Amino acid sequence: xxxxxxxxxxxxxxxxxxxxxxxxxxxxxxxxxxxxxxxxxxxxxxxxxxxxxxxxxxxxxxxxxxxxxxxxxxxxxxxxxxxxxxxxxxxxxxxxxxxxxxxxxxxxxxxxxxxxxxxxxxxxxxxxxxxxxxxxxxxxxxxxxxxxxxxxxxxxxxxxxxxxxxxxxxxxxxxxxxxxxxxxxxxxxxxxxxxxxxxxxxxxxxxxxxxxxxxxxxxxxxxxxxxxxxxxxxxxxxxxxxxxxxxxxxxxxxxxxxxxxxxxxxxxxxxxxxxxxxxxxxxxxxxxxxxxxxxxxxxxxxxxxxxxxxxxxxxxxxxxxxxxxxxxxxxxxxxxxxxxxxxxxxxxxxxxxxxxxxxxxxxxxxxxxxxxxxxxxxxxxxxxxxxxxxxxxxxxxxxxxxxxxxxxxxxxxxxxxxxxxxxxxxxxxxxxxxxxxxxxxxxxxxxxxxxxxxxxxxxxxxxxxxxxxxxxxxxxxxxxxxxxxxxxxxxxxxxxxxxxxxxxxxxxxxxxxxxxxxxxxxxxxxxxxxxxxxxxxxxxxxxxxxxxxxxxxxxxxxxxxxxxxxxxxxxxxxxxx
Amino acid sequence: xxxxxxxxxxxxxxxxxxxxxxxxxxxxxxxxxxxxxxxxxxxxxxxxxxxxxxxxxxxxxxxxxxxxxxxxxxxxxxxxxxxxxxxxxxxxxxxxxxxxxxxxxxxxxxxxxxxxxxxxxxxxxxxxxxxxxxxxxxxxxxxxxxxxxxxxxxxxxxxxxxxxxxxxxxxxxxxxxxxxxxxxxxxxxxxxxxxxxxxxxxxxxxxxxxxxxxxxxxxxxxxxxxxxxxxxxxxxxx
Numbered sequence: 066x067x068x069x070x071x072x073x074x075x076x077x078x079x080x081x082x083x084x085x086x087x088x089x090x091x092x093x094x095x096x097x098x099x100x101x102x103x104x105x106x107x108x109x110x111x112x113x114x115x116x117x118x119x120x121x122x123x124x125x126x127x128x129x130x131x132x133x134x135x136x137x138x139x140x141x142x143x144x145x146x147x148x149x150x151x152x153x154x155x156x157x158x159x160x161x162x163x164x165x166x167x168x169x170x171x172x173x174x175x176x177x178x179x180x181x182x183x184x185x186x187x188x189x190x191x192x193x194x195x196x197x198x199x200x201x202x203x204x205x206x207x208x209x210x211x212x213x214x215x216x217x218x219x220x221x222x223x224x225x226x227x228x229x230x231x232x233x234x235x236x237x238x239x240x241x242x243x244x245x246x247x248x249x250x251x252x253x254x255x256x257x258x259x260x261x262x263x264x265x266x267x268x269x270x271x272x273x274x275x276x277x278x279x280x281x282x283x284x285x286x287x288x289x290x291x292x293x294x295x296x297x298x299x300x301x302x303x304x305x306x307x308x309x310x311x312x313x314x315x316x317x318x319x320x321x322x323x324x325x326x327x328x329x330x331x332x333x334x335x336x337x338x339x340x341x342x343x344x345x346x347x348x349x350x351x352x353x354x355x356x357x358x359x360x361x362x363x364x365x366x367x368x369x370x371x372x373x374x375x376x377x378x379x380x381x382x383x384x385x386x387x388x389x390x391x392x393x394x395x396x397x398x399x400x401x402x403x404x405x406x407x408x409x410x411x412x413x414x415x416x417x418x419x420x421x422x423x424x425x426x427x428x429x430x431x432x433x434x435x436x437x438x439x440x441x442x443x444x445x446x447x448x449x450x451x452x453x454x455x456x457x458x459x460x461x462x463x464x465x466x467x468x469x470x471x472x473x474x475x476x477x478x479x480x481x482x483x484x485x486x487x488x489x490x491x492x493x494x495x496x497x498x499x500x501x502x503x504x505x506x507x508x509x510x511x512x513x514x515x516x517x518x519x520x521x522x523x524x525x526x527x528x529x530x531x532x533x534x535x536x537x538x539x540x541x542x543x544x545x546x547x548x549x550x551x552x553x554x555x556x557x558x559x560x561x562x563x564x565x566x567x568x569x570x571x572x573x574x575x576x577x578x579x580x581x582x583x584x585x586x587x588x589x590x591x592x593x594x595x596x597x598x599x600x601x602x603x604x605x606x607x608x609x610x611x612x613x614x615x616x617x618x619x620x621x622x623x624x625x626x627x628x629x630x631x632x633x634x635x636x637x638x639x640x641x642x
Numbered sequence: 643x644x645x646x647x648x649x650x651x652x653x654x655x656x657x658x659x660x661x662x663x664x665x666x667x668x669x670x671x672x673x674x675x676x677x678x679x680x681x682x683x684x685x686x687x688x689x690x691x692x693x694x695x696x697x698x699x700x701x702x703x704x705x706x707x708x709x710x711x712x713x714x715x716x717x718x719x720x721x722x723x724x725x726x727x728x729x730x731x732x733x734x735x736x737x738x739x740x741x742x743x744x745x746x747x748x749x750x751x752x753x754x755x756x757x758x759x760x761x762x763x764x765x766x767x768x769x770x771x772x773x774x775x776x777x778x779x780x781x782x783x784x785x786x787x788x789x790x791x792x793x794x795x796x797x798x799x800x801x802x803x804x805x806x807x808x809x810x811x812x813x814x815x816x817x818x819x820x821x822x823x824x825x826x827x828x829x830x831x832x833x834x835x836x837x838x839x840x841x842x843x844x845x846x847x848x849x850x851x852x853x854x855x856x857x858x859x860x861x862x863x864x865x866x867x868x869x870x871x872x873x874x875x876x877x878x879x880x
Binding site for chain 1: 687688689690691692694702703705708723726727730731734735737738760761763764765786787796803804805806807808809810811812813814817818819820827828
């Protein structure tokens with residue numbers, strides 16, 4: 066009982082105790098750091114200290130894939146299993162591992178190394194992507210196992226291409242832009258300006274700018290802020306959704322690791338505008354490095370008084386907490402994210418009510434994506450009119466696109482809304498790799514739809530993409546050349562959804578599994594009569610009847626493929642009547 | 643004082659108090675919307691989605707058990723889109739779980755002409771029967787994850803919190819803390835979870851043994867021995 070590690074844990078738990086249940090994920094992360102997993106004795110201590118029923122602690126541990134109830138291994142390596150990384154060789158990394166690497170412990174003890182298949186790690190431009198004990202590797206395909214395991218590898222450096230440099234001007238320098246450099250480039254001037262305005266004026270500026278959310282749903286940001294500002298109830302919260310996990314998306318990772326203060330400044334302006342004195346930033350569990358960068362930036366902002374009591378001598382006070390997720394794509398759904406911050410399983414809530422009135426802890430809340438918030442300082446500094454000069458009439462502003470797959474220059478692209486897909490793919494990104502023909506491009510991520518050559522002249526804006534039947538989503542442009550097997554792509558997307566469904570509502574819980582089974586069977590034995598109808602029925606039911614966006618889009622890539630390629634699921638042999 | 647709301651359900655005008663769910667409003671005029679996870683005395687979570695209906699202006703179907711009525715709402719409870727979703731959910735569920743003891747779902751399968759063999763390749767959820775206490779058994783191969791047991795064990799009735807969930811997605815299951823036998827949890831054997839289980843996944847041990855063909859005398863013998871051995875070894879796990 067007097068295990069020194071348990072005593073260490075108890076000291077930390079005493080600090081967490083006043084926070085109550087909301088400290089559960091931080092407490093579990095801390096425990097896992099101490100023990101390498103979450104032993105029952107430690108979980109019992111957590112339950113007692115935070116006043117959470119034992120069974121509920123178990124439910125939370127078991128929900129998140131990065132928490133382990135049993136010892137795993139000394140070194141855990143996560144290998145991305147999604148289409149782009151698979152085509153870049155993540156499968157052969159797996160095979161080599163089991164053939165070549167001495168991972169078994171000598172005397173029946175803990176394995177020295179455990180390799181785990183992982184959903185998209187947000188390192189798509191460095192495919193095949195690997196995390197070694199949470200650290201990202203670059204160019205894993207060309208490295209020896211010895212180098213990978215000993216951590217002898219370079220940190221990935223993201224290529225950034227800009228036609229405008231509003232969001233990424235401080236990105237791609239190989240190191241974070243810390244406070245002094247950020248201020249020297251005009252940083253926090255927008256926030257200072259906002260403090261001199263009334264909250265209503267700030268909101269009207271953001272509304273006038275036409276900024277809409279960049280997380281995927283494209284809701285007008287100013288309208289959201291106004292709703293929360295006018296909602297009765299207090300306290301109010303501002304939450305930054307940094308749970309970036311849509312396969313093919315890595316823009317928020319680059320922003321966090323390169324220009325953390327721009328995001329904080331956007332959050333401060335949002336908090337001031339809606340009257341929130343407390344904010345949370347929820348960063349996905351796989352982004353440990355980015356979490357550390359944000360934590361250091363927060364510390365800097367506190368030291369000079371951007372965060373704290375009576376900020377810069379004004380009446381506005383603001384406290385910010387950073388939260389690390391633990392492996393659950395669904396937590397990018399706003400209400401599931403609130404549940405996770407509250408120390409629960411990350412299950413989406415029934416809407417309505419909506420977050421602007423009933424958000425985090427049931428209070429009025431504004432939740433914005435990282436990229437959305439990063440737009441805000443520019444709008445306040447330069448005015449809505451200047452902002453509207455960028456982009457199109459109905460999609461103002463700059464947009465980040467994440468290019469990956471069979472493209473000459475995978476990386477992050479900042480362009481004004483309204484440039485064509487052809488311009489980005491061929492003029493900026495050098496076209497399809499090796500001069501091959503483009504077969505299909507997945508727009509919007511796993512929850513997206515396929516574009517083909519006929520869509521090359523579609524302008525990248527909300528209105529034009531919508532007219533072409535393509536989602537903008539989180540800005541994913543995943544390119545596949547004519548050698549790629551579309552059914553393999555769909556199978557991997559289906560596996561992603563089956564693994565990431567939270568299991569709350571039946572259509573998604575069972576539908577994602579049925580979709581995976583059908584596509585697995587097709588991959589192994591070819592298409593049979595009725596497969597296509599089953600896929601359509603399952604997809605339609607998930608789209609129509611699921612609780613949240615995950616289930617509602619889990620069949621969209623399959624449906625899009627069926628529409629584009631009528632013969633894709635044509636049975637090899639028709640069943641005889 | 644609540645205001646009355648008038649809406650249309652299946653082309654019929656309906657007037658109900660504000661705050662009424664679509665399910666209740668439909669019931670008040672004799673329109674039956676099917677449910678599976680819904681239970682009158684449990685918190686509704688809109689899980690099974692069998693109660694989905696079409697609401698004009700809504701992009702997706704709407705779960706009637708949790709969605710509240712609003713003025714001039716136009717609801718249709720049995721459109722082809724609704725029927726297709728219900729049938730597919732039933733077919734998918736049937737391929738996952740042993741539904742043989744749930745009469746409600748059996749009736750719905752029949753009513754919606756659900757094909758029992760629609761997903762022949764499906765991997766059913768397999769669980770061994772858990773027989774770890776003298777009061778009731780847990781046969782999670784019959785569990786549809788309606789959450790009723792977890793809810794009555796927690797804030798809906800008993801405030802005991804003996805059970806919660808393991809895993810997620812299709813592989814979610816009801817579980818105790820670190821999979822401990824029920825006798826080593828906070829369970830007080832109130833039996834409320836058994837009472838609300840719709841599928842026979844939770845069953846009194848006596849009933850289960852009788853189904854297996856044991857006589858009441860044999861059962862008395864067995865459970866007595868079990869109780870005694872448990873008294874001797876209070877910390878033993880099953």
